[in-house]
Amino acid sequence: MSAPLLEVSEVVRTYAGGGAFSRRRTTAVAGVSLRLDAGRAEIFTIVGESGSGKTTLARMILGMVAPSAGTIRFQGIDLATIRGKRARLAFMKQVQPIFQNPFEAFNPMKRVDRYLFVTARRMAGLLGDTEIAQATDRALKSVGLSLAEIRGRFPHELSGGQLQRVAIARALISKPALLVADEPVSMIDASLRASIVNLLRDLRDRLNVSIIYITHDLATAYYISDRILIMRQGSAVESGDARSVLDNPQHPYSQLLKRSVLSPDVPADAGARLRPEPETSQGVIPHA
Amino acid sequence: MTEPVLTVSGLRAHYRTSAFGVEREVRAVDDISLRIAANEIYGLAGESSSGKTTLIKTIANAIQPPLEVLAGSVVFNFRDRSVDIHDVTPRELSAIRWKHLSYIMQGSMNVLNPVRRVRHSFVDFAFRHIGQPMPAFLEVVRGHLQRLHLAPDVLDAFPHQLSGGMRQRVTIALATVCRPEFIIADEPTTALDVVVQKGVLAMIHEIQRELGSSILFVTHDMSVHANLADRLGIMYAGRLVEEGRTADVFRSPRHPYTAHLIASLPRLGDSAPKKGLEGAPPSLASPPPGCRFHPRCPRATEVCRRETPPMAWLAEGHRAACFHPASEAAT
Numbered sequence A: 001m002s003a004p005l006l007e008v009s010e011v012v013r014t015y016a017g018g019g020a021f022s023r024r025r026t027t028a029v030a031g032v033s034l035r036l037d038a039g040r041a042e043i044f045t046i047v048g049e050s051g052s053g054k055t056t057l058a059r060m061i062l063g064m065v066a067p068s069a070g071t072i073r074f075q076g077i078d079l080a081t082i083r084g085k086r087a088r089l090a091f092m093k094q095v096q097p098i099f100q101n102p103f104e105a106f107n108p109m110k111r112v113d114r115y116l117f118v119t120a121r122r123m124a125g126l127l128g129d130t131e132i133a134q135a136t137d138r139a140l141k142s143v144g145l146s147l148a149e150i151r152g153r154f155p156h157e158l159s160g161g162q163l164q165r166v167a168i169a170r171a172l173i174s175k176p177a178l179l180v181a182d183e184p185v186s187m188i189d190a191s192l193r194a195s196i197v198n199l200l201r202d203l204r205d206r207l208n209v210s211i212i213y214i215t216h217d218l219a220t221a222y223y224i225s226d227r228i229l230i231m232r233q234g235s236a237v238e239s240g241d242a243r244s245v246l247d248n249p250q251h252p253y254s255q256l257l258k259r260s261v262l263s264p265d266v267p268a269d270a271g272a273r274l275r276p277e278p279e280t281s282q283g284v285i286p287h288a
Numbered sequence B: 001m002t003e004p005v006l007t008v009s010g011l012r013a014h015y016r017t018s019a020f021g022v023e024r025e026v027r028a029v030d031d032i033s034l035r036i037a038a039n040e041i042y043g044l045a046g047e048s049s050s051g052k053t054t055l056i057k058t059i060a061n062a063i064q065p066p067l068e069v070l071a072g073s074v075v076f077n078f079r080d081r082s083v084d085i086h087d088v089t090p091r092e093l094s095a096i097r098w099k100h101l102s103y104i105m106q107g108s109m110n111v112l113n114p115v116r117r118v119r120h121s122f123v124d125f126a127f128r129h130i131g132q133p134m135p136a137f138l139e140v141v142r143g144h145l146q147r148l149h150l151a152p153d154v155l156d157a158f159p160h161q162l163s164g165g166m167r168q169r170v171t172i173a174l175a176t177v178c179r180p181e182f183i184i185a186d187e188p189t190t191a192l193d194v195v196v197q198k199g200v201l202a203m204i205h206e207i208q209r210e211l212g213s214s215i216l217f218v219t220h221d222m223s224v225h226a227n228l229a230d231r232l233g234i235m236y237a238g239r240l241v242e243e244g245r246t247a248d249v250f251r252s253p254r255h256p257y258t259a260h261l262i263a264s265l266p267r268l269g270d271s272a273p274k275k276g277l278e279g280a281p282p283s284l285a286s287p288p289p290g291c292r293f294h295p296r297c298p299r300a301t302e303v304c305r306r307e308t309p310p311m312a313w314l315a316e317g318h319r320a321a322c323f324h325p326a327s328e329a330a331t
Helices: A054-061 A084-094 A112-122 A129-141 A160-172 A190-207 A218-224 A242-247 A252-260 B052-059 B090-096 B118-130 B134-147 B152-156 B164-176 B194-211 B222-228 B246-251 B256-263 B302-306
Strands: A006-016 A025-036 A043-047 A069-074 A095-098 A178-182 A210-215 A227-232 A235-241 B006-019 B022-036 B041-045 B067-077 B082-084 B101-104 B182-186 B214-218 B231-236 B239-245 B312-315 B318-320
Touching: A006 A054, A025 A054, A025 A227, A025 A235, A043 A054, A043 A190, A043 A218, A054 A069, A054 A178, A054 A210, A084 A095, A095 A160, A112 A129, A112 A160, A129 A160, A160 A178, A160 A190, A190 A210, A190 A218, A190 B256, A210 A218, A218 A242, A227 A242, A227 A252, A235 A242, A235 A252, A252 B194, B006 B052, B022 B052, B022 B067, B022 B239, B041 B222, B052 B067, B052 B182, B052 B214, B101 B164, B118 B134, B118 B152, B118 B164, B134 B152, B134 B164, B164 B194, B194 B214, B194 B222, B214 B222, B222 B246, B231 B246, B231 B256, B239 B246, B239 B256, B246 B256
Parallel strands: A043 A210, A043 A227, A095 A178, A178 A210, B041 B214, B041 B231, B101 B182, B182 B214
Antiparallel strands: A006 A025, A006 A069, A227 A235, B006 B022, B006 B067, B067 B082, B231 B239, B239 B318, B312 B318
């Protein structure tokens, strides 16, 4: 059997807190394991509230942050052993990020097509102008745009949905095996959100790309994921097949999370639906 | 019917800029009329750049150039008087603000002064409206916090010592301490986690029922509206396109934009394919002629490209601006 696409085993990440001489450490991720198989593309969702460590986990998978303990293997290679420009580039070709806010991901003073061309040159190693344009156009077509629409445009001339599509196209140019999408739809307008989520699903089926989808929105997670991992305060509390976990959560925190999702169906009695959970009604009382 | 607390009629507010000889006019609020009754939560939905925030600014008379009000009026009927908010002196306005008309804002960090204790924010905002000496005033504030299930010692905390949800609760307490008749809530729960969000919404609901205030609740999150609003208005590209009782709008949306918005909502336990809407929201500087939704509308015909559909009553308390509205859904 070949090596799995991604194998994260017992990773821990701590950050030093307080002043320069403080010994206080904050644990962002406290021993999380997950595994994506090669050969079968899937959407793996990581769900959690803010501060649950889901973004830190994503940054470790992208190789942007080194784990404090534990290992991450991508296609059998330990990320900690990647040294040098060439090895690093080969890894980045295979694992590409999609960020939350497309308006921040692009420099407002530069034309968006530049990013695509630079990525084609650096990541995909293409040289000729026509070759680059073709690769860019192909990537844009796979997200429902085309180079003719994008050429020469600045970020402010595109809507959030279009810009996020360009960001996804940029990630696809180097033909990666894994996309890490950190809250890719939370900044997108409601009327465009469904099409981005559909696009991710379509990429999995058509291009055979595995996607790690990070979100706090259980409804879209249910809609597109194959497997799910629910995180709380750095630890995985529950994981498994997305439908069965969300239909029938076992851990008390997953159950609380599911109960807290507001349904878009109008309830008979608003007061009854909005009754707060006992854990949240007290909040934090500060040290006065 | 009793007098509505807020009557907005034919309101138009544009941003006018002129840079290097290029005149630019952004029609952010274009001919909006609506009424909000006493003791009612009116939900206002719409995507970004649909003019929601500009509408709030004009209603609250927080108008700064380049924003200009070109036509229409905003009339409040408060307990003791009725005022046209664009026709008051600055002194009268500051007497009205917070006592009769208050806000709950999105970024609670921006409302509470980060370098002073929470108590000072209460003094800054509410002391002069309550008109009692300091010890009695603080007693009123403590009583109010207790009513909202907040420990009175939050008054001695700095904002950074409180969690996000707690801070948002404090701003709600701050906005309601003078028992205003009208509260504007601008995306108060958007930055919060789902578990905390539910608690904060419950708190808004509870305090609203207790004070009998009216709330204009602005958010793009349709699930929040479904659970909180009594009536719902949908904005698209600077115009109000549909309005009705929340249950009616969700059950039987008449405008194609609303219908799409509701149909595309992801639900837990539902993985049937959803269709995204083609195209992008129009630029408010150069909106398409006729109905502003027509380039994306599946039902658009010749007349939609030419004329602006007026807001028309389709059922009791339910109106929409569309030439081809959907018929009422069977219930």
